[in-house]
Amino acid sequence: MARRTQSRYIFEVVENSRVFRHYFFVNGSRRADCTTCESRVPASEPYSHHWRNDVKNNRSHYIKMGSEEKQLLKAIEDQAVEEFILCDGSITARTNDFLLDAGMDAVPKLLRFLSFGTEKLEATVGFYVDVKKERMYYESSPLSIENHLDIGEAVDMIFSMLLEKISNYVLLHQRVPLEACVIRRMKVTVKRFCPSKGSSLSISKLPLQYRVKNAVECIGSNNNKSSPDVGKLAETYLRQEDQGRLFPASLKINLYSFRVCSTSKELYAVPYLLRGEDVETTPTFIIQRNVAGEFQGLTEIRNIRKFLRTDSQDRVVECRQCQSHFVDRVHFALHKQIACGRNYMVWQMDKDAIELHENCLPLPEEYFKYKWIGLASKRS
Numbered sequence: 516m517a518r519r520t521q522s523r524y525i526f527e528v529v530e531n532s533r534v535f536r537h538y539f540f541v542n543g544s545r546r547a548d549c550t551t552c553e554s555r556v557p558a559s560e561p562y563s564h565h566w567r568n569d570v571k572n573n574r575s576h577y578i579k580m581g582s583e584e585k586q587l588l589k590a591i592e593d594q595a596v597e598e599f600i601l602c603d604g605s606i607t608a609r610t611n612d613f614l615l616d617a618g619m620d621a622v623p624k625l626l627r628f629l630s631f632g633t634e635k636l637e638a639t640v641g642f643y644v645d646v647k648k649e650r651m652y653y654e655s656s657p658l659s660i661e662n663h664l665d666i667g668e669a670v671d672m673i674f675s676m677l678l679e680k681i682s683n684y685v686l687l688h689q690r691v692p693l694e695a696c697v698i699r700r701m702k703v704t705v706k707r708f709c710p711s712k713g714s715s716l717s718i719s720k721l722p723l724q725y726r727v728k729n730a731v732e733c734i735g736s737n738n739n740k741s742s743p744d745v746g747k748l749a750e751t752y753l754r755q756e757d758q759g760r761l762f763p764a765s766l767k768i769n770l771y772s773f774r775v776c777s778t779s780k781e782l783y784a785v786p787y788l789l790r791g792e793d794v795e796t797t798p799t800f801i802i803q804r805n806v807a808g809e810f811q812g813l814t815e816i817r818n819i820r821k822f823l824r825t826d827s828q829d830r831v832v833e834c835r836q837c838q839s840h841f842v843d844r845v846h847f848a849l850h851k852q853i854a855c856g857r858n859y860m861v862w863q864m865d866k867d868a869i870e871l872h873e874n875c876l877p878l879p880e881e882y883f884k885y886k887w888i889g890l891a892s893k894r895s
């Protein structure tokens with residue numbers, strides 16, 4: 516929970532090329548320069564050409580959503596599937612490997628798929644734990660996820676909280692450390708909140724690490740600048756994307772986009788179009804994309820300096836309720852959302868019992884990589 520990562524990037528012109536270089540610091544110490552984010556374009560090209568292949572190349576955060584995937588999602592909706600079990604044997608039997616693969620890959624991949632077409636998700640994670648010939652089931656409280664780019668942080672928070680609770684529980688009741696537990700099975704419950712019929716999907720909220728900065732509502736000295744029509748600006752952006760047209764020279768705006776570092780998995784914002792050097796008077800927007808990489812809209816940023824820079828309020832913060840310490844306000848915000856983990860549940864189960872479920876919906880391994888089974892509430 517004490518790991519804090521910060522991005523820094525530079526553009527430099529080398530001969531006739533503009534080179535983008537990214538490096539990051541962990542807890543204030545510089546690590547090796549990032550080897551996966553560097554890009555090079557002719558110096559005369561717009562900044563957007565640096566990020567042309569981001570969505571296509573970064574499939575750990577953006578998903579494929581073709582006709583087959585949409586049919587599967589419709590089946591999940593029609594059968595009211597909200598519970599998903601990661602089957603025994605889907606991942607290597609060692610507990611540490613299971614938790615690592617599930618937390619870094621299997622669960623985020625499932626949640627990204629389920630987030631398509633939603634305004635938010637509400638996710639709950641449960642672990643089946645074998646210890647000293649007993650089987651226990653531990654379940655987290657629900658956590659709301661309002662932007663697909665928050666999924667990685669949210670899953671990390673839920674896993675960390677659950678493992679801390681399990682460790683404390685088995686140490687108190689079974690007198691054994693967490694290392695004595697075997698975890699090879701889990702259940703994820705996901706409620707999908709979709710827009711009502713007839714309404715269009717609204718632009719998703721900013722990722723949590725940018726929402727906590729309040730840079731959208733922080734007007735400051737920018738309140739006198741006139742903003743262009745967002746609808747017309749979005750149309751101009753789509754024409755530029757789809758048809759390769761250039762933005763009109765008369766359009767004095769600055770655009771930024773989000774990208775995720777393939778090395779550190781860190782989210783940061785980069786310039787897409789810079790037309791105004793005076794950031795106090797130039798209207799500035801961030802490009803929003805859905806989980807499939809499709810354009811979703813533009814959000815105006817009223818204080819771009821505050822939006823881009825490392826938050827000065829990121830410091831060691833103590834939770835008044837449980838005395839846990841955090842060095843990142845995103846982790847602290849997630850921690851507060853799950854009420855310090857107080858509402859987790861634990862059940863004792865018969866270890867030899869066999870679970871029988873009707874109306875099971877197997878999810879295709881070629882897409883999800885792991886053996887997920889959806890438990891339907893309705894018959895197809």
